[in-house]
Amino acid sequence: MTQRQYWLVVPAAGIGQRMQADRPKQYLQLRQRYILDITLSRLLDTGLFAGAMVPLHPDDRWFVGSDSASDARILTCTGGGDRSDSVLSGLDALAGRLSDDDWVLVHDVARPCVAAEDIRRLIVGLGEGDIGGLLAAPVSDTIKRQAADADSVSETVDRRALWRAFTPQQFRYGLLRTALGRARDRGVAVTDESSALEAMGYAPKLVRGRTDNIKITVPEDLPLAGWILDQLEHK
Numbered sequence: 001m002t003q004r005q006y007w008l009v010v011p012a013a014g015i016g017q018r019m020q021a022d023r024p025k026q027y028l029q030l031r032q033r034y035i036l037d038i039t040l041s042r043l044l045d046t047g048l049f050a051g052a053m054v055p056l057h058p059d060d061r062w063f064v065g066s067d068s069a070s071d072a073r074i075l076t077c078t079g080g081g082d083r084s085d086s087v088l089s090g091l092d093a094l095a096g097r098l099s100d101d102d103w104v105l106v107h108d109v110a111r112p113c114v115a116a117e118d119i120r121r122l123i124v125g126l127g128e129g130d131i132g133g134l135l136a137a138p139v140s141d142t143i144k145r146q147a148a149d150a151d152s153v154s155e156t157v158d159r160r161a162l163w164r165a166f167t168p169q170q171f172r173y174g175l176l177r178t179a180l181g182r183a184r185d186r187g188v189a190v191t192d193e194s195s196a197l198e199a200m201g202y203a204p205k206l207v208r209g210r211t212d213n214i215k216i217t218v219p220e221d222l223p224l225a226g227w228i229l230d231q232l233e234h235k
């Protein structure tokens with residue numbers, strides 16, 4: 001049987017508007033390291049991947065000074081206007097290195113607390129026959145739908161079948177490239193890879209992941225991520 005390669009695409013072309021910092025959030029520091037360097041080393045140190053493609057903002061001036069810039073396992077390309085454009089640019093830039101059946105794991109650069117055990121659970125949980133899937137966790141809060149005035153509750157939503165989508169999200173290279181290309185061509189907005197596959201009628205697999213795999217989004221997430229990393233590294 002052919003041994004399939006596993007590659008990473010780590011979109012890092014965002015500007016971090018909600019973080020309100022003086023630079024994109026992936027270049028803020030946690031324990032004297034860029035978030036980008038922490039995320040990439042936690043992924044690559046698993047030893048599971050052939051390499052990582054990292055789409056960057058066209059005006060990025062920080063990557064060149066990062067530890068990752070001198071890591072031969074890491075390639076870069078220019079990202080796009082939204083996350084899905086950046087991921088598609090990354091997949092396009094990998095053309096010729098992967099065959100359609102190789103696996104790609106897409107992981108937000110803004111999720112540095114990803115645990116190696118979660119990555120392994122995702123890869124093992126998706127059999128060779130599967131189209132792919134994602135790390136996710138069942139919603140645990142009571143969920144409200146806002147009313148038209150945006151200030152009050154219209155209803156409480158039944159949460160029993162609701163999951164929060166995380167990354168990594170793992171799909172076959174060829175199918176993911178096709179799905180994201182179609183979503184773009186049809187003007188379908190997709191905020192994750194699974195949505196692009198769902199739009200083609202596929203049902204990606206949900207693999208339960210750790211809820212401390214947070215996406216650093218707003219300022220209060222930064223100290224929380226530092227604390228989570230301390231716990232993960234002292235286990």
Ligand SMILES: Nc1ccn([C@@H]2O[C@H](COP(=O)(O)OP(=O)(O)OP(=O)(O)O)[C@@H](O)[C@H]2O)c(=O)n1
Pocket residue numbers: 011012013014015016017018019024025026055079080081082083084086087107108109110111215216217
């Ligand atoms: N055009 C874009 C937008 C986002 N991303 C990446 O997609 C991931 C998730 O996006 P998000 O957390 O929303 O990051 P930002 O877009 O940077 O944040 P904001 O929405 O607050 O501006 C991040 O790793 C981000 O760098 C990207 O590669 N290209």
Ligand SMILES: C[C@](O)(CO)[C@H](O)COP(=O)(O)O
Pocket residue numbers: 083108164165166167191192193215
């Ligand atoms: C991919 C993702 O992190 C899954 O939760 C999320 O969809 C990214 O969304 P954002 O709109 O870019 O924050």
